Amino acid sequence: MEKLLQFESGSSMTGVVALGVLMIVSVLLLLLQGRKNGTLPPGPRPAWPVLGNFPALMGGQMPFLTLHKLSAQFGPLMYLRLGSVPCVVISSSEVAKEVLQVKGASFAGRPKRYGPAVIAGTSDFKNISLAPPGPYWRQLRKSCTHELFSPSRLASYEGARTDEIRIMLKELLIDSKKGDAVDVRGWLTGVTANNITRMLIKKRFFGKGPDINQEQKKDFERLIYRIYDEASAFLISDYIPYLQFVTELQGWTSRFKDIRNELTSTLLPRIFEVEKHKQRAKERELSGDSDSDYVPDFVDLLVGAPLDDGKPLSDNDISMMLTDLFLGARGTSATTAEWALAEFVIRPELMKRAQDELDTVVGKDRLLRESDLPHLHYLNAFVKEIFRFRPPAPFGIPRESTRACEVLGYSIPAHALVLVNQYSVHRDPSVYRNPNEFDPERFMEQPEVNHLSGVDFFQLIPFGAGLRTCPGNKLGNLLVLLMLGNLLHHFDWSLPPGECADSFDMSGVYTFVCSRKKPLFLIAKPRSPALLLG
Template sequence: MALSVSSSPGNATHFGSTGVLAWRPSSPSDFATVFTTLFAALLVSVYLRAQSQKQKSVSTLPPGPKPWPILGNLLALADGMPHHALQRLASKYGGIMYLRLGSVPCLIISTAAAAKEVFQTNDVSFSSRPKGLYFEIISDSYKTLVLTPYGPYWRQLRKFSSSELFSAKRHASYRGVREEELRNMLAILLETSEKGEAVNVKSWLYEVSANVMTRMLINKRYFGKGGASQEEKADFERLIAAMTRVDFAAVISDFIPNLTFLTKLQGYNKIFKGIRDDAIRIGGKMLEVEKHRERAKERGSNDQDEYVSDFVDMLSEEPLDGGKPLPDEQLTLVLLELFNAGTETGSTTVEWAMAELILRPELLKQAQAELDTVVGNDRLMQESDLPNLPFLQAIVKETFRLHPPAPLAPPRESFQPAQAYGYQIPAGTRLMLNLCAIHRDPAVYESPDEFIPQRFVDRPELNHLSGFDSYELIPFGVGRRMCPGYNLGNTLVTLMLGNLLHSYDWSLPHGQSIESFDMTESFGITVCRKEPLYLMAKPRDHVVSC
């Protein structure tokens, strides 16, 4: 009867981190049923309403494809890869494009020039977030950093995140944690390689990233030597399953409000609340917020305590909720959001980098030669080496360019009218940055679809971490809504990739060839490889130092 929401590839409808519809029918009967419902039950009433609300002067809006009655331009995104579909549309309509998804007005930005034009003057106007049923429930009425609309609460939470959680001082203080967790997991990788087994690269990367994040959040390691108990790991896996069961999903009634009755009939409220409650229950057990509060009281009477504060300590003591500390459930959701952002994106990026390099052995060897020259062969690569590794940094930038973890950046919404290129953009317009198209802009990049790290060696001034200057490369977003953990994300990606290349030689498993190597994408929370990357790792001479 309706479009289902699930992270399972076999289901009909999938929404990635952008909340953009990517529709695939499970069967012909599903296809017929959905559109029979749409056109038979609601054609007259919704079409007349849509017509009455139609813009009186479309000349003030950017160009775009003509919308269908009721559905608008939703069908344009029906191939399952909305970032590519929007890129194709942009090649016809330009870098700033107007679409209507159902009844929702949308502005699509697809070139670096358009991003600069819009955000240099309208960053504040587009600093809010769109509302939706899943967004509302999973964030407990928009109380998390990513999903909170623009306003006093968001500004306070963002300021605290930037000045405390992800400040330069805090980032430096966790350097030892990052390097320690990498050494811990390199020991596991060595054991796997000595057995002659193929390495699940994504799984290994995820566990490194997860250890770093849990050490920062609660000062606990979950994977590798000295990791959590089996019971704790089982809870951790249930938590991840709860958080990714519906990956930032939305429902069709978010785009066509007249279909709200279908959402109610299908019980989406109950489903989404169950996901949120599971995350709060398991996450609360893992984070032990109450124990952190009790420990803070004990520390107050013991100035000699050498305990190092983690993220739970900092957030639980900060007066962010109307001058009071966040309630436990709200704090748990904020921290789980940070955890998700810090694990999946980094591991996905490095997996793509390794896949690109395995296809180009000459680039892999060039990176190893640079690492050998700078680092030597008697120690592991460290963060202090990063400024002296321009080719490694170029590989990371080129990977972010071709494979941004979220190619459609989390959507924004204007809370006040805006202007760009002479167009009048009304309040309530959803804005989507198509990083896939921006990063492959032929006006900026020669051979934009090819993996060429040298382009960034030749352009070292292009800073993908600025958020305001280099609109040609914006994997962490731009402006006020840029990811606050950009420095951590970039450092961890470069550190993981550098150590993998410096400590091991890599090859495809026996029986696989470069000619048959699959680089197909899978659209979800992040755009990752459809098939996990398995590679053979052969220790280089100095790997024993880990």
């Protein structure tokens, strides 16, 4: 950053004067903007005319922590200027409710970002996460809600979820017998990913069984990790458009195009097999096949559904839609479960309480069923506390104001970037006692708090809230409960030799999600090996 702000030693007086004029003009523009927009929310004074408040956010790798500290000084509705982009930060449950519910229609937009636009091949986004509000987005969301995440559809995949958990538990049992620490992150990621791909395309891609195509698995993993790393990258041109040439000189355009080419050459034909689905649909239509036992997967539904003005989605739109769904579900569920098990092992008394509850509700002579989950009150409270204490996506997907409006007496300009800092909302001292302490007991005392509603309890919003609530929230929560419940029911967990709870590394790293900095490896001791092998 310092290099960006320094002059070359040989700079001429003309350059100095030009910079001075630029600074004066920028300050005047900022003042005029403030008058034009009325009374803006309080916030830190922009440090530089061009960069705005960026220098204040450059001090750490966790921007949600930086904004949390700033909100303590400037309040729960805070205004920043990031380059030329106005930005509003929400840091309390009261303001979150006002913005996401009361004024929800004014804050349902999505900012357009260069990386996703190049990857998609268009800035006219056709996936559920980034599509702008309007008839098409509503139709797309309705299709997902009714066809993929409806209660009946989720129930129809219960057998697949049970099967997947059991397959992966057997693999974990084999690994645990070696005596070494097992790769918990790998297991959680595999279970989550296979559950999603079985819903989308009825295939498994992760694990060690003979049904796993290892070459496809490697291609899939490499592409997914690359999308996570590069599509969420910070690009200065998203905030200062006339610095687009900097983004191009840094090589980002070619990287994003490479991802798009891989999606076209790998994901569509080899993983999602869109052409195969189209051919199957044609054959069924020509033959008049109306087999009532045939259960279409989600790609079948996307191929046959007229979503865009009566026209079917293009192959590229289908690819982006499926990638969007897969990334959203896989990242948050596996990350949350990994944090949860880490919290359990450094607090063995809490793990014992959860295991005692499982032994009482489920018993020791059968596997956990999904029908048991509502009766596991402590496990549910623990998962809520994990979502509160360590929200997997602290900002969710950023929003944009679609029009100028007023919030709690302050004027918010149109096209402002809106960041809902879940980290701060979940530590709102007006809602939670001792908000910085990890305490599942708080949700035993308040079991009515429902983080899945998106419209009632704005003190706990790990899946967002209002019009842009994550449509897969119930599946995400279910997978976390299922994976944790089974891991605790069938294994005792402890830290590797040489590790102790007081010094165990619980630091995180932030991209789009906030995951553990180090993958979780733990010692697993089977509690019921005969049951797993039965």
